Amino acid sequence: xxxxxxxxxxxxxxxxxxxxxxxxxxxxxxxxxxxxxxxxxxxxxxxxxxxxxxxxxxxxxxxxxxxxxxxxxxxxxxxxxxxxxxxxxxxxxxxxxxxxxxxxxxxxxxxxxxxxxxxxxxxxxxxxxxxxxxxxxxxxxxxxxxxxxxxxxxxxxxxxxxxxxxxxxxxxxxxxxxxxxxxxxxxxxxxxxxxxxxxxxxxxxxxxxxxxxx
Amino acid sequence: xxxxxxxxxxxxxxxxxxxxxxxxxxxxxxxxxxxxxxxxxxxxxxxxxxxxxxxxxxxxxxxxxxxxxxxxxxxxxxxxxxxxxxxxxxxxxxxxxxxxxxxxxxxxxxxxxxxxxxxxxxxxxxxxxxxxxxxxxxxxxxxxxxxxxxxxxxxxxxxxxxxxxxxxxxxxxxxxxxxxxxxxxxxxxxxxxxxxxxxxxxxxxxxxxxxxxx
DNA sequence: TAGATTGTTAATCGATTAACAATC
DNA sequence: TAGATTGTTAATCGATTAACAATC
Numbered sequence: 109x110x111x112x113x114x115x116x117x118x119x120x121x122x123x124x125x126x127x128x129x130x131x132x133x134x135x136x137x138x139x140x141x142x143x144x145x146x147x148x149x150x151x152x153x154x155x156x157x158x159x160x161x162x163x164x165x166x167x168x169x170x171x172x173x174x175x176x177x178x179x180x181x182x183x184x185x186x187x188x189x190x191x192x193x194x195x196x197x198x199x200x201x202x203x204x205x206x207x208x209x210x211x212x213x214x215x216x217x218x219x220x221x222x223x224x225x226x227x228x229x230x231x232x233x234x235x236x237x238x239x240x241x242x243x244x245x246x247x248x249x250x251x252x253x254x255x256x257x258x259x260x261x262x263x264x265x266x267x268x269x270x271x272x273x274x275x276x277x278x279x280x281x282x283x284x285x286x287x288x289x290x291x292x293x294x295x296x297x298x299x300x301x302x303x304x305x306x307x308x309x310x311x312x313x314x315x316x317x318x319x320x321x322x
Numbered sequence: 323x324x325x326x327x328x329x330x331x332x333x334x335x336x337x338x339x340x341x342x343x344x345x346x347x348x349x350x351x352x353x354x355x356x357x358x359x360x361x362x363x364x365x366x367x368x369x370x371x372x373x374x375x376x377x378x379x380x381x382x383x384x385x386x387x388x389x390x391x392x393x394x395x396x397x398x399x400x401x402x403x404x405x406x407x408x409x410x411x412x413x414x415x416x417x418x419x420x421x422x423x424x425x426x427x428x429x430x431x432x433x434x435x436x437x438x439x440x441x442x443x444x445x446x447x448x449x450x451x452x453x454x455x456x457x458x459x460x461x462x463x464x465x466x467x468x469x470x471x472x473x474x475x476x477x478x479x480x481x482x483x484x485x486x487x488x489x490x491x492x493x494x495x496x497x498x499x500x501x502x503x504x505x506x507x508x509x510x511x512x513x514x515x516x517x518x519x520x521x522x523x524x525x526x527x528x529x530x531x532x533x534x535x536x
Numbered sequence: 537t538a539g540a541t542t543g544t545t546a547a548t549c550g551a552t553t554a555a556c557a558a559t560c
Numbered sequence: 561t562a563g564a565t566t567g568t569t570a571a572t573c574g575a576t577t578a579a580c581a582a583t584c
Contacts, residue, residue: 128519143541159575161543162543169583171541202424206415206420212522215519216519280529298525304516307497312407316405369552370553372567
């Protein structure tokens with residue numbers, strides 16, 4: 109594996125999709141695949157696939173193609189799925205519950221350690237095997253357990269203050285589900301947004317523009 | 323408003339963010355803004371903002387800038403937020419519940435008509451004011467009410483068959499939350515994916531690559 | 537060996553940025 | 561009017577695609 113420097117965001121955003129397709133092929137018992145066949149399945153060009161992968165190394169073999177289990181493992185490494193990251197969830201509402209119950213973290217190789225909320229009605233109750241803890245204790249928890257990632261499934265009004273506290277407590281990646289954006293954090297923690305409303309608006313745009321253009 | 327043809331996906335994906343920032347400015351009582359100030363707030367170039375907006379029309383005024391309420395309304399139109407779309411949700415689990423309880427649809431100008439599920443445990447129960455209906459009845463419901471959009475918060479194994487049925491029933495936009503992808507549909511309905519796992523993997527990649535590069 | 541398919545360089549295409557005349 | 565800021569054209573930059581020699 110090469111030392112990848114300055115990979116473009118366009119490439120990075122395609123990596124999980126490659127990983128998903130390779131996982132599916134593996135599940136179906138496939139052993140090898142050419143960039144050509146993969147390109148047809150994914151609806152992109154074979155050139156792009158080879159260019160993308162060669163940012164990280166030469167994982168294929170002339171005349172053969174790519175070995176699926178091997179390439180999948182390489183992608184897992186590249187994506188950091190083998191980095192044993194530790195995560196918590198702040199906000200045990202419907203979205204936080206979804207992340208727990210659909211095993212989103214474990215399916216990404218991340219260990220979910222705890223779930224926090226601010227509401228007295230929920231604190232102490234069980235959520236998919238986790239006892240919901242008081243949000244006030246999250247900061248100390250992160251310091252003690254060296255938490256890497258925090259999912260913010262809290263209202264927009266609370267997201268920034270929570271992120272600032274946990275940034276101080278050593279969390280270096282935030283997965284933000286709240287509407288609105290979190291300003292740059294002191295310790296430089298990353299913020300990765302899931303803007304559901306933006307996503308739905310994009311769908312609306314496509315529907316409207318399709319109607320016009322036919 | 324111009325007749326926009328072949329707007330690039332890069333531009334489209336930025337539109338909801340413009341809309342969000344303008345809404346925030348409006349909430350703070352701001353009346354006008356220049357592309358320069360907006361560019362500083364959003365962390366992009368003023369050139370890009372002007373180029374993006376001018377795909378759709380000349381909404382600004384030399385020497386003045388942009389009128390915020392006016393530009394926001396234009397963007398609402400462009401994004402289809404005023405198109406009175408009708409939607410349903412298939413899958414009343416945690417994710418479906420989140421979409422209902424956080425008012426994701428109404429905040430996008432879309433009317434949520436009904437929620438469906440397959441589980442006898444949930445059918446008939448209340449979810450944020452909606453009585454959960456049997457998923458079998460979704461097809462007929464869509465025909466009768468001319469549903470435009472269906473959110474698919476069902477397991478991956480069911481997503482494709484549900485989409486195929488509802489495509490036949492006239493639904494022309496799917497908001498797919500299931501892992502995995504839905505193949506092209508007969509009637510050409512659009513599929514817009516929210517791949518939470520892909521999103522989390524992207525965050526992981528950034529964390530890993532940051533650690534390396536410093 | 538002959539055929540297949542990669543890795544990689546070069547060509548093309550598209551998106552972003554810069555510059556500035558137009559004009560409010 | 562003078563200053564500010566747009567809309568738009570031109571220049572730059574980056575990403576995608578095509579082509580092909582290398583090689584399994």
